[in-house]
Amino acid sequence: MASSLTKDSVSPGTPGSGYEQTFFGHPRGLATLFMTEMWERFSYYGMRALLPLYLVAPGGLHMSATTATAIYSVYLSLVYLLALPGGWFADRVLGPRKTVAVAGLVIMLGHLTLALPSSGTFFAGLGLVAIGSGLLKANISTMVGHLYKGADDPRRDGGFTIFYIGINLGAFAAPLAIGTLGEKVNWHLGFALAALGMALGLAQFLMGRRHLDARSDVVPTPMSAEEKASTLRKGLLWLAVAVVFYAVVGLSGHYTLNWIMAPLAVIGLVVPVWVIARIKRDKSLDRVEQSRMSAYIWFFVAAAVFWMIYDQGGSTLSIFAEKSAENSVFGWSFPVSWYQSVNPVMIMALAPVFAWAWLALNRAGREPSTIVKFSSGLVLVGASFFLFLAPLSIAEGGHKAAAMWLVAIYFVQTVGELALSPVGLSVTTKMAPAKYASQMMGVWFLAVTAGDATTALLSIAGVDLNGMGIVALEATLAVVAGAAIFMYRNKVKSLMGNVN
Incomplete structure (x- = not known):
């Protein structure tokens, strides 16, 4: 992937033909999304490779293997579960492009929180990464589809194949870089490197956003003011219920980590x-x-x-x-x-x-x-x-x-x-x-x-x-x-x- 820009050589009349600057013959926006996904996967898989090892390490949280596996599995479950509300949020509130930008920022903040040398902020960081990944997961793929002029564009399948390569390049490099730094030098420096990876992805996404299709800025089914107010009220109500419930459990002296993990696993x-x-x-x-x-x-x-x-x-x-x-x-x-x-x-x-x-x-x-x-x-x-x-x-x-x-x-x-x-x-x-x-x-x-x-x-x-x-x-x-x-x-x- 050293050389990214080529001149499209397809015949006139084909989408993307002429003198348009392209990415391996595909719309230039594919390069932006390719790099965003590559760096996001770099940060995600790097943190994921470190997570169970950090949880059981004497220099980490020193948990049992069963507890570490439970936390890891709940986290993965949430990432995929949150892809549904992530897609809904883009369809009803911000549109795919803005949602992905917000997602990148949330993921970066999550990794930075994990990088703090305090066990008290660990689960907050994990939650932020899960929320950001859910927001990003479905929407960035949607934007890849927006680059092509309908399902009959002959380059469409090839574009998704190139995009898939970006996923695996990031996933391949992450454990080698982030894993080595985290295991051999310092766990929190490893999480910090994951934050840097997401920062690079977010920066180039913002710089390359002009190459994305205009449909990526559209909110397909925007919420009315009444719907927004109703949704906000319901969200705050459920949040208040959760806060009160866990406050009672905590003050009664019965709180353990399973009070969080078990409900999340059941929801999953x-x-x-x-x-x-x-x-x-x-x-x-x-x-x-x-x-x-x-x-x-x-x-x-x-x-x-x-x-x-x-x-x-x-x-x-x-x-x-x-x-x-x-x-x-x-x-x-x-x-x-x-x-x-x-x-x-x-x-x-x-x-x-x-x-x-x-x-x-x-x-x-x-x-x-x-x-x-x-x-x-x-x-x-x-x-x-x-x-x-x-x-x-x-x-x-x-x-x-x-x-x-x-x-x-x-x-x-x-x-x-x-x-x-x-x-x-x-x-x-x-x-x-x-x-x-x-x-x-x-x-x-x-x-x-x-x-x-x-x-x-x-x-x-x-x-x-x-x-x-x-x-x-x-x-x-x-x-x-x-x-x-x-x-x-x-x-x-x-x-x-x-x-x-």
């Missing part, structure tokens, strides 16, 4: 169920849409199981590596947080291979169906945890597990992700009822929320997720879920109708 599980049920019960949906929503529930539940296991790569596996792995290759030691760079570099290496393979199989008439791909992703993530049993067994024998065991686990999970995640995004857009077309991507993110909330509830209940029994149980659950989808594929296919 209840809201996805409520949203899906509300759409399914909508009487205005026709018979075909109702049938597709019934099929979508299968995919949604399966995705929740997948993300429940997959996202433990940053918590359960990371904490295991810190305590029980030989984190070195050929005698060269590296920080534990570096494991979090394995997935993004594998994504960048394997995603083109998968794209080519699906096309080649399609031409030969042998491409697996959506259901089979989904089933394969679940079986693979289950297999990764069966593989996890080997280093767990080595550690139980009093030895350090080799680093390559963990790399192998991340590799299997990445292959599973490539089989399931892009397919899930695609099938969500295909099966969305027309009435909920703009909301269904947020519904897909709620599968991640449900999966992480389940992990959080298990940890809050005191379940040791690094125990061989629970790891084997989770692995079995994923494989059984994948097998069940495959066995009932004809039923699911009939519910999907003409969606492939």
